[in-house]
Amino acid sequence: MEHDISSASHLFLILVWLMLATPLSAKTVKYDLTVAKTKIYVGNESRAEITINGTSPGPVLKFVEGDDALIHVHNELSVPTSIHWHGMLVPNDMDGVPYLTNLPIPPHESYTYKFLIRQSGTYWYHSHFGLQEQEGVIGAIVIAKKNEKIDDGDHVIVLSDWTHECPSEIMRTLKRGSDWYSIEKGTAQSLVGAIRAGRLWDYFRRELLRMPPMDISDVAYDAFLANGRRVLRIAARPGQTMHLRFVNAASMTYFNLQFAGGRMKIVAADGQDVEPFDRQSFLMAVGETYDVLIRVPAKGAYELRATAQDGTGFASIWIGQGSLHTAPNMPTPDLYRAMGNLTWRRVFALTPQGTMGMNMTLMPMTEHKEPYDELRSLHPTNFASSTQVQTIRLTLDGDMKRYVWLMNNHQLSPRDEIKIKKGYIARVMLINRTMMHHPMHLHGHFFRVLNGQGDYDPLKHTIDVPPMSTVVIEFQADATGDWFFHCHFLYHMESGMMRVVHYEGYQPDPKVEAVRSQLYHDPWYAWGEANVLSQMTDGFLTTSNTRNILTAEWEAGWNNVPNTEWESILTYGRYVNRFLTVFTGADILRMGENPSQIGRGIAGLSYLLPLNFESRAWVDSQGGARFYLDKSITLTPRLALMLEGEYDTHDLWYGKVRMDYLLSKSFSGEVEWASDYEWGAGFGWRF
Ligand SMILES: [Cu+2]
Structure with missing residues (x-):
């Protein structure tokens, strides 16, 4: 009798344990993604692009926070591939950086990525192999909060840049210092242009300081796309509040966003909720995501326009039906004037530390800039004051003429790993000493951007560091591994602007470590x-x-x-x-x-x-x-x-x-x- 009671109570305890250990909502969400070469049409023009399940961008991967993601990637290319989950807090060995965290997926083979969804919001995925991101291997990830209902007013908009040219030829053109792309775009600078603009003195001072002409995007694109189209139409009811999830999956293009139907309410940046605020327009760096609420006006179709920062084109997103209301043209940036401002900054930058102080400085280049100053987290993001701080100084350097982009004046090498102490706060000063923007992206972490909101400084995974500026970020070093930290301009990364953030004592998978030298491959x-x-x-x-x-x-x-x-x-x-x-x-x-x-x-x-x-x-x-x-x-x-x-x-x-x-x-x-x-x-x- 006693024996029976004991086994019944054991059974009860096991049942209680099982209930506690398995949250009721947890489920496994499976996706199959096939990466293959397909002919893509943009308007009447076509080019062989790489698609995911036949489209580019690929399917939107939808999850609920707490789900287990099980993603089978099938490589149908003749070259390897590897998928990175951008902004996602995945285990290091699921991060998809070939030769660093994973082996590349060989042609005609498959690999299964498996991770717990530990966050909610808008994120994306892309190939981290070679220049495949430019060829179309991009897609969005949307994660609902537990109990959050995603309704028909919720839309993902993946922005990208598109060219007829093969990316390896673009790379070679940039390497040989050709000015062709800026001529093609009409943004090339010249002596006569400077005189006409009344900026001869700025031009002369730039030459005196040995600076190259200013440029915004190094590549001339044939089209800018929203969900793979130049013109995207979204059905909406008058008066409806739409939740638009923007992903900037372009290789080299920042976008200015502006809605013809009124102001946009920014509610999240890089997947993280922020205190809502309104903007007439804002600039979005490569690699970032923004969640925006808009109110559909009572009558008509309204354009939400994503204009390339260099002013060479735009993608149109039409919301609603009826008479058309276009968004205003964005003024093209005045490169001569911007250059003049920057060369002064260069003069002032020659202070003993060679930096401009700890505060984030934004470039006075156009009226349109990132909404960074206003980003304020909904929850305190500060760390326990007792935590020890490790300060890391990283300069962003480059040579436009030879198209070499570096960090701390070095290319990626085993010697130059950023060594992180687990448990510390890593405070990173990013000092841009070049005349270009660099959208810096850290894998596997969110960092606080020190933007003056104090305890409520926002959390991000990608931050623009404007020309000749310093940005300070900090993160809790709590995710052991080898994480990639790089400029998300594809051709900058490919020409050297990248680092490995290595947790001291971390031992990577020996199979991946055996091919690590491929990561340091420096092509001729x-x-x-x-x-x-x-x-x-x-x-x-x-x-x-x-x-x-x-x-x-x-x-x-x-x-x-x-x-x-x-x-x-x-x-x-x-x-x-x-x-x-x-x-x-x-x-x-x-x-x-x-x-x-x-x-x-x-x-x-x-x-x-x-x-x-x-x-x-x-x-x-x-x-x-x-x-x-x-x-x-x-x-x-x-x-x-x-x-x-x-x-x-x-x-x-x-x-x-x-x-x-x-x-x-x-x-x-x-x-x-x-x-x-x-x-x-x-x-x-x-x-
Ligand atoms: Cu860069």
Whole structure:
């Protein structure tokens, strides 16, 4: 009898334990995502893009907080892929960064991502492999709070940028320092443009400070899209309150959002609720999400327009039916003026610490900016005051000309991991020393943005660091692992602006660690230029990675000289910073009355002088030396005046003046006077 009572009470205890251990609402939500190459149409134009279940963006993944996500990803590509859950607090080994947290998913294989949904709000997912994000591997995630009803007024809008060009060709074009995209977009700056804008002094000061012309987005896009369309229509009832969940899944484009039907109420940023506030318009950085409430006016269809920050195009979202009410055109940013403001900031930035203080400074570039100052969390976000703080200083650096983007002046390497102490507060100062915005994204954490709201500073996973500004963020170091921290401009990340946040003592999966070296892979890009004129020819072939540059140059002339003269220079250069490169190599030349070939070893340096004069000096193995001075003046976006002078202890002075008019991305017409070969005309080819 006693025995029976005991087993009954055991059974009861087990039942109670089971009830407590399994929350009633918890369920497993499964998705199957097939990543494959498909032809995508934008209007009448098509391009082979990568889709998820046949579309780009892929399906919206819907969950309820507390669910278990089970996502089977099937790779039908001929190359690997890997999916990252952007803004999601997943275990490190589900984060989808190839070679860091996961092995890439090989072609025609599948992988299952499994994680507990520990949050609610609007997030997204994208491929973290190569440049696949630009090719369309993007999609949204919507997570309802427990007991939250998502009604028919709730819509996800995924914004993106679209180009005909293959992303690897875009990367190579950027690497070779081509200005073509800014010419295509009509945002290229020139001397004549500066005079017309009344900004000659700003232009001169920029040159004096050795800055490149200001740019907002490095790539020229063919279209800007909302849910894969230039024009998206959303049905709505008059007077209805709509909940719009914006995801900026573009590769390189910030969007200005403006609604023709009234103000927008921002209720959440990066998935986290904020105290609601109204905005007429606001700027949205790459990688961010915003939840916005709008009220549909009584009559008509109203445009909500997402304009690319550089003003080169927009996506339209039409809400409601009836007569059309367009949103106003966003003024195109005045790059000359912005540049003027920034160069002053550059002057002031030369304080002992080289920073502008701890407060977030926003660029006075346009009236439209991120709503960061107003973001205020609904709940206190401060940490226990007893927690120890670890301060991390990260500079964002870059060289527009070689298209190298760095953090703390280094590319990603095992040495430069950011080592985090578990349990500490990591306070990170992000110091942007470049003339571009950088949307910095931290995986696996929310950080507080120190924006002056005190205990209610907002939580985010992505933050824009405007040009020449400092932003301070801090997070509780409580998620052991190796987390990626990078600029979410795809081509900036790909050219070096990324770091690994490593928790001290964390041991990654040995299988992933075995291929970690792939993460540090530093690809070489090759390009060249050939100029063929009636009296001479010159050009070069270059191949380069982040720090190393191999160049073969030639020059030959036949006019006004007794015999054809030629010279060939081969160098290996080591890039020190955006001003200085040191090199060594060989110089072979044939010239003079009785031509004979001379070969000599050379060693020297290239240095960028104030006013953007490029200088180069070398000494040679025969005890000689040479000095070059080059200057290129962009008169109009397509017309450049190039001046070159050189002095060699062997063959004395030589100089040339060339006018180059760009006909297309690759070709230009040229007229030149060279001191040895006199006048000539011809063509230039960049490849
Ligand atoms: Cu960047």
